[in-house]
Amino acid sequence: MKAVKITIKSAGVFKDPRISKTSDKMYDLNGVTSRYEKRSQEATPYIKVADGKLSVGHVANLLRVLCGERPVPQIRKVLFKGDSSFDQWAKEVRVISGISLEETMTSRKSIGGLTSSPPSQTATHYYLLDGEQVAVKGGLMHWDRFIRAVGKEMYQEFVKVMGQVSGKDVRSSFTCQQAMEFLNVHKEDSRVVCLLDLLKKPPYTSFYNLISNTKPESITFHVSNDLNKLLVCSGVEKIKKSDYILWVPATEAQMEQLSKGTGIATFHEGGVACIEDVEDWTEIVEAQSELTVEGELCTSQS
Amino acid sequence: MSVKSLWFKAVMSGRGIVNYDSGDARWALKEYIGRIVKALGYDNVKVAKHAIKKTGEENGKPVYQICLKVSSACIRHSIFESDQPFHNPAILHAPKVLMKLISSVAGLLRGYMFESKGCTGIKRKSPVLITDAEQTNNSVSTFDIGTQCAPRETKEDADDPSGLTLHYKECICETVFEFEGAVDFNLLQFISLSQMYDRLAVNPDYLTEYRAGLEKTLGSPVSDKAWYIFKTATNGLPEEGLLLSQAQVVTLIKEFFQRLCGLCIIRGGGGYARINSVQVKHISNPLTDFPASLEGYYKVTTPDDLKLKPEDVEVFYDEVAEGEAVALYADIESIKSVQEQKAKEDKAAKKELMKAKKAAKAAEATPATTSTEE
Numbered sequence: 001m002k003a004v005k006i007t008i009k010s011a012g013v014f015k016d017p018r019i020s021k022t023s024d025k026m027y028d029l030n031g032v033t034s035r036y037e038k039r040s041q042e043a044t045p046y047i048k049v050a051d052g053k054l055s056v057g058h059v060a061n062l063l064r065v066l067c068g069e070r071p072v073p074q075i076r077k078v079l080f081k082g083d084s085s086f087d088q089w090a091k092e093v094r095v096i097s098g099i100s101l102e103e104t105m106t107s108r109k110s111i112g113g114l115t116s117s118p119p120s121q122t123a124t125h126y127y128l129l130d131g132e133q134v135a136v137k138g139g140l141m142h143w144d145r146f147i148r149a150v151g152k153e154m155y156q157e158f159v160k161v162m163g164q165v166s167g168k169d170v171r172s173s174f175t176c177q178q179a180m181e182f183l184n185v186h187k188e189d190s191r192v193v194c195l196l197d198l199l200k201k202p203p204y205t206s207f208y209n210l211i212s213n214t215k216p217e218s219i220t221f222h223v224s225n226d227l228n229k230l231l232v233c234s235g236v237e238k239i240k241k242s243d244y245i246l247w248v249p250a251t252e253a254q255m256e257q258l259s260k261g262t263g264i265a266t267f268h269e270g271g272v273a274c275i276e277d278v279e280d281w282t283e284i285v286e287a288q289s290e291l292t293v294e295g296e297l298c299t300s301q302s
Numbered sequence: 303m304s305v306k307s308l309w310f311k312a313v314m315s316g317r318g319i320v321n322y323d324s325g326d327a328r329w330a331l332k333e334y335i336g337r338i339v340k341a342l343g344y345d346n347v348k349v350a351k352h353a354i355k356k357t358g359e360e361n362g363k364p365v366y367q368i369c370l371k372v373s374s375a376c377i378r379h380s381i382f383e384s385d386q387p388f389h390n391p392a393i394l395h396a397p398k399v400l401m402k403l404i405s406s407v408a409g410l411l412r413g414y415m416f417e418s419k420g421c422t423g424i425k426r427k428s429p430v431l432i433t434d435a436e437q438t439n440n441s442v443s444t445f446d447i448g449t450q451c452a453p454r455e456t457k458e459d460a461d462d463p464s465g466l467t468l469h470y471k472e473c474i475c476e477t478v479f480e481f482e483g484a485v486d487f488n489l490l491q492f493i494s495l496s497q498m499y500d501r502l503a504v505n506p507d508y509l510t511e512y513r514a515g516l517e518k519t520l521g522s523p524v525s526d527k528a529w530y531i532f533k534t535a536t537n538g539l540p541e542e543g544l545l546l547s548q549a550q551v552v553t554l555i556k557e558f559f560q561r562l563c564g565l566c567i568i569r570g571g572g573g574y575a576r577i578n579s580v581q582v583k584h585i586s587n588p589l590t591d592f593p594a595s596l597e598g599y600y601k602v603t604t605p606d607d608l609k610l611k612p613e614d615v616e617v618f619y620d621e622v623a624e625g626e627a628v629a630l631y632a633d634i635e636s637i638k639s640v641q642e643q644k645a646k647e648d649k650a651a652k653k654e655l656m657k658a659k660k661a662a663k664a665a666e667a668t669p670a671t672t673s674t675e676e
Contacts, residue, residue, distance in 0.1 A: 010433055262487065
């Protein structure tokens with residue numbers, strides 16, 4: 001019997017997904033795309049393993065990859081099943097764990113809808129309307145985006161009225177935001193009133209609300225489209241990083257299998273595993289190490 | 303003997319800290335640092351990422367060695383920073399841009415996962431594995447006090463934190479870091495067009511656009527999609543996809559080493575770390591070519607220094623005739639539909655059972671109410 005030494009470096013495990021309410025995405029044939037569903041407050045099941053231990057399932061998948069087989073997801077729905085002999089093999093693996101340290105990772109998420117919760121995560125832009133700073137949800141409105149939003153005809157009408165009222169070349173004298181603020185100042189002007197009548201109708205209503213400063217909270221022109229999504233930093237998530245040494249007992253046939261693989265594999269989040277040495281199996285290995293454990297499948301709601 | 307993967311060791315040197323941790327990391331640091339640092343007791347302290355090792359025991363107590371580190375995520379980001387300076391998931395809604403991104407060098411080497419409700423999710427596992435970089439020189443970090451030019455915030459409530467402009471920051475002079483990693487040829491050479499093995503990398507409906515992008519990236523024609531079987535897998539089923547040629551694999555590896563050899567992590571606050579040396583080892587037999595043994599390593603300063611020839615690259619996939627693969631898949635589909643039907647029936651039965659239970663509960667509750675009325 002041979003002992004194959006496998007070292008694993010900086011393998012990370014995220015904390016309980018129900019606590020961190022992660023926005024982590026997942027790939028599942030059942031159409032589940034997120035690990036944590038905010039509306040139902042349900043987290044997808046996950047395997048909980050005590051600190052410093054490794055689960056049989058994870059080690060079995062590591063052995064599968066090192067032997068040139070496909071790893072088998074334990075929770076997510078997939079179309080294929082793995083060779084169960086690897087689970088039995090993983091139960092015999094001895095583990096020596098190093099120090100694990102909690103680190104932080106910046107997680108990002110996309111924002112874009114008014115339904116984003118909490119609402120403060122929606123990008124906000126301030127306009128000077130009626131002498132006050134008014135918060136409008138969304139990113140920067142510039143001329144090109146304005147043309148895309150209202151169409152060429154309405155844009156030309158807007159620029160015509162704006163030019164008549166200001167007496168200046170609109171595009172070179174005003175940014176789109178300044179133009180909105182300027183029209184707000186002159187909203188009593190008959191020419192602006194006519195323009196506002198046109199903007200009252202959908203799909204321009206948001207601009208009417210902005211210029212006339214009515215219901216600014218209903219202005220959604222920046223955020224309603226998926227293409228206007230912004231990526232923001234949603235906070236930090238905690239991750240526990242650990243190093244391990246595995247001693248894998250291997251028969252001749254299993255050694256043959258291991259020689260077929262690439263000798264390297266990933267393990268947990270960002271961990272790198274590689275075959276480091278091959279020795280004869282001794283009792284010292286058993287005395288200084290622990291066996292793998294069966295992970296606990298957690299399915300309860302948060 | 304054909305090469306299955308490449309193992310590399312790299313040394314970075316620089317000045318200052320390039321990878322900071324969150325404020326909470328100060329608690330761990332306080333426990334292991336082995337010296338009293340007053341700044342670690344405050345909230346407004348910026349702490350670098352650290353690696354901690356147990357080096358022995360003294361008087362029955364463990365002795366720890368603590369050093370700086372740069373996380374693998376930070377290194378990966380810096381390697382591909384010029385390819386992907388920013389990322390936006392809205393790209394899923396713009397297929398043409400998406401195809402350009404996933405067929406780029408960064409898409410093929412860094413990997414990706416795009417998932418969103420209502421869209422076809424795609425993912426590719428990165429064939430490049432990188433460990434955290436650990437500090438190897440003896441420089442010791444200090445905690446400097448700094449001030450910030452900002453208007454002082456006024457407290458609106460007694461419990462509000464005051465707007466202090468003083469803060470502490472971990473600093474260091476010269477640094478030397480070492481990290482390791484590997485390039486897995488198996489993951490690199492195949493692009494899956496199937497959900498069978500849980501790794502659909504491209505929506506097959508956009509294959510024309512994707513192939514055009516891929517050919518532009520690799521500078522050579524890419525073979526048409528076909529059915530492939532993973533040679534070493536005992537439970538192997540044919541998988542539809544694109545197989546890159548050995549020469550194309552070498553091109554991508556050279557692209558990676560070009561980025562790695564020129565790696566320079568620059569932190570806005572003043573720190574930097576630049577690659578000093580990269581050493582590479584070819585892994586042909588994982589049971590004899592151990593990354594830890596110094597034998598077989600050679601220095602790489604430019605991609606042209608790589609001694610990997612296209613004919614050395616192991617091909618992990620065999621092509622399968624389309625008819626054979628389609629027949630197999632038809633079998634799987636029929637089994638899947640049977641399973642789905644069974645799941646539907648189980649769900650209906652469960653619903654019925656719940657209904658019956660509810661009715662029984664209601665029936666139990668009714669006589670109790672009557673007796674109270676009596």
